[in-house]
Amino acid sequence: MLDSIEEGILYSKKQVQELKYEEAKEILEDITLGIISIKDAMQPILQHLSKNNILELETKLLNNLNKIISIYKYRKEVELEKLIGEGLLITFNHWKEALEKALLPYIVS
Numbered sequence: 001m002l003d004s005i006e007e008g009i010l011y012s013k014k015q016v017q018e019l020k021y022e023e024a025k026e027i028l029e030d031i032t033l034g035i036i037s038i039k040d041a042m043q044p045i046l047q048h049l050s051k052n053n054i055l056e057l058e059t060k061l062l063n064n065l066n067k068i069i070s071i072y073k074y075r076k077e078v079e080l081e082k083l084i085g086e087g088l089l090i091t092f093n094h095w096k097e098a099l100e101k102a103l104l105p106y107i108v109s
Contacts (some may be wrong), residue, residue, distance in 0.1 A: 059093040
């Protein structure tokens, strides 16, 4: 699911570049649902994982998504490309790496 979310972020950025804001919005809504789904699934096991910064990165990720929602709400679409590319995508990749690193011992064994 992480790879699909990453592809969705890249695709939504492309849609914004092409001024297809409504299509990007729909994709971003799906991305949000996917991230929340992963977040909810991770809750029961987070305390058992080695020390990590997953929760901190998760907060940053959700804050970026909230900023994007605000941009749509206030019709400031010109800011979307930068926020998706420099905010959301980078934060997502850090979160994804932290999740994969924390879960690796459980996946391998």
